[in-house]
Amino acid sequence: MAIDGESTLGRMVQALGALAMVFLDPDGRIASWNHGAERIFGYTASEAIGQPVGMLFTPESHAAGLPARVLKDAAREGRTEKTGWRLAKHDRRVWTRAIMEAMRDEAGALTGYAYIVRELPRQADDTLGSDEQQFRLLVQGVRDYAIYLLDPEGHVASWNAGAERIKGYREDEVLGKHFGHFYADEDASMGRPARNLEIALKQGVYEGEGWRKRKDGSLFWAHVVIDRLTDADGKVVGFAKITRDVTERKRAEEELALAREALFQSQKSEAIGQLTGGVAHDFNNLLMAVMGNLELLRKWLPDAPRPQALLDNAVAGAQRGASLTQRMLAFARRQELHPRPVNVPLLVHGMADLLRRSLGPQIQIGTNFPLELPPVLIDPNQLELALLNLAVNGRDAMPHGGRLEIGARGERVAADHPTSLTPGEYVCLWVADEGHGMDEETIKRATEPFFTTKGVGKGTGLGLSMAFGLAEQSGGRLLLHSRVGKGTTVEIWLPVAPAASVAPEQEAPQVEAEPRASRPLTLLVVDDDELVLASAVAMAEDIGYVVHDAKSGEEALACLERHGEIGLVITDQAMPGMTGTRLATILRERKPGLPIVLASGYAQLPEGPVPGVVRxxxxxxxxxxxRAIEEATAQVSLVDETG
Known part of the structure; x- marks a missing residue:
C-alpha cells in the first residue's frame, strides 16, 4: 500500500494513535488535543483544552515544581525529554516518555510548545487522530528529531525539517525511497532494516540504536523508534518513525568508559603496589631475622662438611627470598636504587657470558646498538637484573629455540608523545623475541606481580613487574608490544644522564674480613619486631659493641635519658606510633651530634629524609x-673536626 498526497497523509495522521501530540500556548495551557492524547490520558478535547499542562503531572511532580521547570527548560534550551509518571483521568498513572519542544516564529518569539508523549510500555493500538494542519505544524516544527512516515513496505511517505537537518536530504530527494537507504552499509547488508520493521509490525513498536548514514556518507549514532500504524479496522497502513542523533552522547559515554577503565587500571596498579610493598616489607623483616641468625650460627657450627653444607643451603634460600622481596619492592617503586650514568651497550656486552649461560645454546643472541648512544641514569645492577629477567622470559617464549635481540636507540620525547613521559632525551632499550606472543588480556596483566603463564614452578611472575617498577622509579616507562604467534618486544625508556655527571670506575669486589668494632661504642637498637630486634642486637654484639634495645620510639627516648653513654642509634623506620624519621628528627633537636642509622626496606620515606642520617x-x-655504623660515626667525626 503506497502513501502519497495530502489526503492520504490525513488518513495516516488519523491512524497515528501511539503518540499524544499536543500544542501548548506560551503560558503552558493546552491549545490542541489529539486522539492519541485522549487515548493515553483519558480526557476528551473539550475537557483538556484551556487547562494548564500541569493537569497531566502527578502530585509529587507538582511538589517538586516539575511542570514549571519543564516549560522553563524547554524555553531556554529549545527542548526537554523526560521519562516518568504522568497523571491521567481518574488519577490513573501512566509511565511515559515525553518531549517538550519550544515553538518560535521567524523573529524568534515564543509562540508555544509542542508536547509529544508516548506511553511505556505501549498498549494496544486504537484508531485515533488529530487535526491535520496542527499535526503538520507540530511535526515540521521539531528540528531535533527526524519524524517521518513509512508505507507498509518501508518507503518514505513524509519528511520533516528535523529529518532534513539530521540526514541531509530534502523531502523531494527521499519520498518513495526505502528507509533502509539510511542504514550503515554493514547493517543494511545484514538485513537489519527489514528485521526492525518486522519487529514493529509484530510487536507494535521497535526501539533501538545503531549507525545511520547521512547524505554526505558520514555516519551518526541514532536512537530510533518505529511505531506501527493501523486504521479503524485494525489494518496496518504504515509506520511512524522517529530518529534522534545521539552521536555526542555515545562519544561522551565511550570517553567516560575509557576514563573509567584508565582510572580502574591506575587504582588497581596502585592497590597492587601498596599490597606488594607491604608484603615485601614484612617479608624483609622475617628474612632479617633468618639471615642474621644464620650468619651468627656459622661461627658456632663445627667445620664438618655436613653442617656447613646445610647452613649454606639455608643461607642460599634466604638470599633467594631477599632477591624476591627486592623484585616486589621494585614493582611497588619502593626499592632503594643507586642510579649513575650507565653506558647501555657496554653493560649489555659485559653481560654476554651470563646471558649465554642463562639462555642456553638454542637461543641466538643478537645486539643492535647505534655507534653513539648517550648514557642513561639508572642503577646498573638493577638494570642488569631486569635485562636478565626479560631475556629469560624471551627464552621461555621460544621453547624450540630462536633469536633474541637486545638493542637500543636514542629518542626525543615531546609534550604530546604517546609514552606520556616528561619531555626530554631518552634511550629506548628493547628486548625482542620470536616466541608465541601474548593476547590483549595477557598484555593487560603482564606487569602484575606473580602473574605468569609459565605454569606452576616455572616462574615467579615478577620479571616484567620488576622491570616495570625499575623503569617507573627511574623516571622512565616500560612498554609492551606483542602479537600472538609474532613474538614480543619489551621496551624500557630511560632518561639520558645529565652531561655534567661522570660515572665512577667500578672497583673489583674484595673478600671482606670479619667485621670488628674500631672503637668502644654503646648502641641503641630500636625495632618493633622482636625477631628483627633480637637479630640486630646479636649481630652488633658479635661485632664488639655494647648494645641496648627498645621496641618503640617512645621507649628509645626514655632509654636515652637513662643511659647517657649511648653513642649511636640504629632505628627501624616503619613503627607504630613514632616512625624512625620522627625519632631521628627529635634526636637531632635534642642531641645534634648523635650518629643515627635508619634501617628500612623502602627507597623513599613518606616523611622525607633527615639530614645526616645514614640509610x-x-x-x-x-x-x-x-659499614653503616662506621659511616655514621665518621660523619660526626668529620663535622667535629671542621666545625
Whole structure:
C-alpha cells in the first residue's frame, strides 16, 4: 500500500494513535488535543483544552515544581525529554516518555510548545487522530528529531525539517525511497532494516540504536523508534518513525568508559603496589631475622662438611627470598636504587657470558646498538637484573629455540608523545623475541606481580613487574608490544644522564674480613619486631659493641635519658606510633651530634629524609651493619673536626 498526497497523509495522521501530540500556548495551557492524547490520558478535547499542562503531572511532580521547570527548560534550551509518571483521568498513572519542544516564529518569539508523549510500555493500538494542519505544524516544527512516515513496505511517505537537518536530504530527494537507504552499509547488508520493521509490525513498536548514514556518507549514532500504524479496522497502513542523533552522547559515554577503565587500571596498579610493598616489607623483616641468625650460627657450627653444607643451603634460600622481596619492592617503586650514568651497550656486552649461560645454546643472541648512544641514569645492577629477567622470559617464549635481540636507540620525547613521559632525551632499550606472543588480556596483566603463564614452578611472575617498577622509579616507562604467534618486544625508556655527571670506575669486589668494632661504642637498637630486634642486637654484639634495645620510639627516648653513654642509634623506620624519621628528627633537636642509622626496606620515606642520617637497607648482613655504623660515626667525626 503506497502513501502519497495530502489526503492520504490525513488518513495516516488519523491512524497515528501511539503518540499524544499536543500544542501548548506560551503560558503552558493546552491549545490542541489529539486522539492519541485522549487515548493515553483519558480526557476528551473539550475537557483538556484551556487547562494548564500541569493537569497531566502527578502530585509529587507538582511538589517538586516539575511542570514549571519543564516549560522553563524547554524555553531556554529549545527542548526537554523526560521519562516518568504522568497523571491521567481518574488519577490513573501512566509511565511515559515525553518531549517538550519550544515553538518560535521567524523573529524568534515564543509562540508555544509542542508536547509529544508516548506511553511505556505501549498498549494496544486504537484508531485515533488529530487535526491535520496542527499535526503538520507540530511535526515540521521539531528540528531535533527526524519524524517521518513509512508505507507498509518501508518507503518514505513524509519528511520533516528535523529529518532534513539530521540526514541531509530534502523531502523531494527521499519520498518513495526505502528507509533502509539510511542504514550503515554493514547493517543494511545484514538485513537489519527489514528485521526492525518486522519487529514493529509484530510487536507494535521497535526501539533501538545503531549507525545511520547521512547524505554526505558520514555516519551518526541514532536512537530510533518505529511505531506501527493501523486504521479503524485494525489494518496496518504504515509506520511512524522517529530518529534522534545521539552521536555526542555515545562519544561522551565511550570517553567516560575509557576514563573509567584508565582510572580502574591506575587504582588497581596502585592497590597492587601498596599490597606488594607491604608484603615485601614484612617479608624483609622475617628474612632479617633468618639471615642474621644464620650468619651468627656459622661461627658456632663445627667445620664438618655436613653442617656447613646445610647452613649454606639455608643461607642460599634466604638470599633467594631477599632477591624476591627486592623484585616486589621494585614493582611497588619502593626499592632503594643507586642510579649513575650507565653506558647501555657496554653493560649489555659485559653481560654476554651470563646471558649465554642463562639462555642456553638454542637461543641466538643478537645486539643492535647505534655507534653513539648517550648514557642513561639508572642503577646498573638493577638494570642488569631486569635485562636478565626479560631475556629469560624471551627464552621461555621460544621453547624450540630462536633469536633474541637486545638493542637500543636514542629518542626525543615531546609534550604530546604517546609514552606520556616528561619531555626530554631518552634511550629506548628493547628486548625482542620470536616466541608465541601474548593476547590483549595477557598484555593487560603482564606487569602484575606473580602473574605468569609459565605454569606452576616455572616462574615467579615478577620479571616484567620488576622491570616495570625499575623503569617507573627511574623516571622512565616500560612498554609492551606483542602479537600472538609474532613474538614480543619489551621496551624500557630511560632518561639520558645529565652531561655534567661522570660515572665512577667500578672497583673489583674484595673478600671482606670479619667485621670488628674500631672503637668502644654503646648502641641503641630500636625495632618493633622482636625477631628483627633480637637479630640486630646479636649481630652488633658479635661485632664488639655494647648494645641496648627498645621496641618503640617512645621507649628509645626514655632509654636515652637513662643511659647517657649511648653513642649511636640504629632505628627501624616503619613503627607504630613514632616512625624512625620522627625519632631521628627529635634526636637531632635534642642531641645534634648523635650518629643515627635508619634501617628500612623502602627507597623513599613518606616523611622525607633527615639530614645526616645514614640509610641501611633491609635485610642487612653483619658486614652491612658494620659499614653503616662506621659511616655514621665518621660523619660526626668529620663535622667535629671542621666545625
Amino acid at each position: 641501611l637497607g633491609k635485610p642487612f648482613t653483619k658486614h652491612e651493619l658494620h
